Amino acid sequence: MSTPRLPAALEVSSMIRLAEAAGGFAMVLRKGEPDSGTILVVILDNQGLGQVFERLPQADGTRRWSLSKRQDPDIKQEFEAFLTRRMAQDPDLWVIELTIADGERFILHGV
Structure with a gap:
């Protein structure tokens, strides 16, 4: 169901406010469709390496956050190419970046 x-x-705004309230930094890299746009969340670690999470449909009809891409420190341009491709494929796509320790908590646990 x-x-x-x-x-x-609204969801993007909430994530940004929560990250900033917890002492992190957040910004919108790309604005998508305000109501139904897909959201990609780029979480940067303290070394500047990123992970991309997106909410994907599940067999039971729910949508769950999943890791889509992890940045390889030896091939950083591959990560940027992934984001560029995704933006080109979906004009309604939101891309937000969170720079905060344990950033996954803002999406995986609904904090």
Whole structure:
């Protein structure tokens, strides 16, 4: 059974405020469709390496956050190419970046 979805702009704003309130930094790299746009969350660690998470549909109709891409420190341009491709594929896509310790908690646990 699918659950109602928050507007993408509201969800993005909430993630940014939570990250900043916890002492981190957050910014929108790309604005997407305000109501139903897909959201990619780039989480940077203290070395500047990123991971990309996105909410994917599950067999039971729910949507769950999943790791889509992890930056390889030896091939950093591959990570940027992944983001560029995803932005080109989906004009409604939001991309936000969180720079904070344990940033996954803001998406995986709904903090």
